[in-house]
Structures are given as structure tokens and as C-alpha cells.
Amino acid sequence: MxxxxxxxxxxxxxxxxxxxxxxxxxxxxxxxxxxxxxxxxxxxxxxxxxxxxxxxxxxxxxxxxxxxxxxxxxxxxxxxxxxxxxxxxxxxxxxxxxxxxxxxxxxxxxxxxxxxxxxxxxxxxxxxxxxxxxxxxxxxxxxxxxxxxxxxxxxxxxxxxxxxxxxxDHAATLLLVRHAKAESRKQWKGTDAARPITPNGAVAAYALDRELACYAPTRLASSPWVRCQQTMEMLSWQTGMTVHLVDQLTEDAFAADPQAAWDTFATLIDDALDGGTTGAVCMHRPVIGGMFEHLRPMCATKTLAKTLIAKTPYMPTGNALAILFIRDADGAPRIIDIQKVAPIVY
CATH class of the missing domain: 3.90.79.10 (Nucleoside Triphosphate Pyrophosphohydrolase)
Known part of the structure; x- marks a missing residue:
């Protein structure tokens, strides 16, 4: 050897x-x-x-x-x-x-x-x-x-x-966040909407803030279910920015009307592009999968599209994607960069 x-x-x-x-x-x-x-x-x-x-x-x-x-x-x-x-x-x-x-x-x-x-x-x-x-x-x-x-x-x-x-140089960033690790569905005795993140999930959510801050978000949004809100609350507390709750991005709302969820997410993309700002939005695993279905055809290359995994769990808990959009010649959003954003927990 x-x-x-x-x-x-x-x-x-x-x-x-x-x-x-x-x-x-x-x-x-x-x-x-x-x-x-x-x-x-x-x-x-x-x-x-x-x-x-x-x-x-x-x-x-x-x-x-x-x-x-x-x-x-x-x-x-x-x-x-x-x-x-x-x-x-x-x-x-x-x-x-x-x-x-x-x-x-x-x-x-x-x-x-x-x-x-x-x-x-x-x-x-x-x-x-x-x-x-x-x-x-x-x-x-x-x-x-x-x-x-x-x-x-x-x-x-x-x-x-x-x-x-x-x-x-004209791109806008949208930070797509998957909520941090939550209590097990089997062990949790309350409603799914009230299921919180675990102590380890809270640590990851806190550590993720440091990474999200690198992109300087100006608007925070979240599913109103507790585990998503809790994932975004630390960044909200640290910066004083309000977390805007988006009813269409809960698991139940997505299951009932996937198109309404996408329309809402597409509005967040437009808001970022029109304002030249960075938004951050926290959502659930199945909702992320649904958003990916719409986002893949918007990617400038096949390599970028493969970043948006086509099978569950789509992305790890407590992680995010920084997705950079531009408008093409027809004014439609187009993705030119996707960066994986993971917390460092120590």
C-alpha cells in the first residue's frame, strides 16, 4: 500500500x-x-x-x-x-x-x-x-x-x-426553511398543529439564525403551526422582525388545496423580486415537496433542479435553502443558484 x-x-x-x-x-x-x-x-x-x-x-x-x-x-x-x-x-x-x-x-x-x-x-x-x-x-x-x-x-x-x-446582480433571495426537529407524532398527545420542536430542535433553530443572517432577510414568514413558528421565533426575537403567519402553508391547508399553497409561495417570490429584498419562510416537509415540484422547472440548469430532491424528506429538519431568482426575458421567475444552508451545532 x-x-x-x-x-x-x-x-x-x-x-x-x-x-x-x-x-x-x-x-x-x-x-x-x-x-x-x-x-x-x-x-x-x-x-x-x-x-x-x-x-x-x-x-x-x-x-x-x-x-x-x-x-x-x-x-x-x-x-x-x-x-x-x-x-x-x-x-x-x-x-x-x-x-x-x-x-x-x-x-x-x-x-x-x-x-x-x-x-x-x-x-x-x-x-x-x-x-x-x-x-x-x-x-x-x-x-x-x-x-x-x-x-x-x-x-x-x-x-x-x-x-x-x-x-x-439583479437576483433576489428567498430562504426556504424546514422547521427544526419536532416531537414525535406518536408520542405527542396534543393536536398536530400544536406539536413543538424538541430541545435539540431548538438548538438547531438557534444555530440556523447565524447562517440565515448572512443573507440579510428583511421579511420573515411561517406556517402558523407551532413547530414552524418556534423555528423562526429566535431570529424574530434577535432582530425585532415580525414573523408573518401564512395559513396556506400548513400541512392540512396544503393537503386540501396544493395550488393555493403554491400561489402563496409564488407571491413571496414575486415580493422578493419586486422589492429586491430577501425573504425567509418556514414550512413543513410535505409542503416543501409540493413547492419543489413547481420550482424544478424554474431552474436554469438540470444540476440546479437536482438540488431540489424529488423524494421525502426533501431536506433535513432545521436546514434551509437559499434560492436566488431573477426574471427572464418574459418576466417569469427563474432560479440561477441554490445554496444549502445548515446550522453548526456545538
Missing amino acids: GAMSSKRIVEAAGGILYRHNEHTGQVEVCVVHRPKYDDWSWPKGKLEANESHRHAAVREIGEETGHDVQLGAWLGDVEYPLAAEGRKARHKVAGDGTVKHVAYWMATLLDRAHARLLAPAFGPVHRADADEINGVVWLTIDQARKKLTHSTDRDILALFVDRLEEGA
């Missing part, structure tokens, strides 16, 4: 923070300078203990640029030898076998007031020291391509341009 690989992976995350120049209409991206390496790169950094890649991306972009941000479409990831950090020719350095893996998202500026609202759920973001980041500039795509020090960063820029061509 051959020797086992000694490869060790250091996990990191970051993103391309972008905006539309209000005078020229051009897309501009934010690039940072690191004095330690004298390089220009995307804002990024290592994951902290018990932190997801998406949370690290938002935190690191915020720390290194000084801007409050929210995540958009997924871009991709890169790997290179850790010993090559800061080097122009990263792949020519072997080092000790330790590899740095960096995951990247698109990110947009977030209103400061809403960032403060989300802070109890997301956690603190501290500005990077000057010896870590001493330059932050906004550049056009062409300027950034010339300014970036590393070829891997230019690779991510190419993925960003591909996303722009899809219309991702």
Missing part, C-alpha cells in the same frame, strides 16, 4: 463585493491591499472555530473592507499551497503539503441600519488592523483584472463575470 497523504487543509472564505456606479452604471468591485504580502486580492480570511464558510465570508469581507455586506450568488472555490500565500506563482510552491481552500460568494452592500438589526443573530464584525489591510479600492472589472496580483483571484473574477451575464 502507498503512503497516506499528509495533505492538511486550512479553510477560508471571502467574496467579491460589488456595486453599480451611480454615475456610469458600470459594475465596480472591491479589492484590498495586504501590506504583509504587498498584494491586491479579494477580501477573505480563515474560518474561526465553529464557523461556516458563508459566515466567514460575510465577516471577513466586513472586517477587511469596512462595509456591511450580505451574500448573493455562489462563485466557486480555489486551492493553493499555504506556503504560496502572497506569491504570484502560487502553484509553483510545494511547501509542507498544507493547502489553503478558499470559498467565494458574490456580496452586496447592506444598509447599516439593517446590519445593526441583524447583529445579535450574526455576531460581531471588527475592522481589520492597518498592518493586515492598508488599502481598499473600488475598480471596474477591467481595472481589477489588471490590479489583482494572483491568477487564482482572476479565475474567481471570471466566474463573477459569468454570474453577471446570468443576471445575478
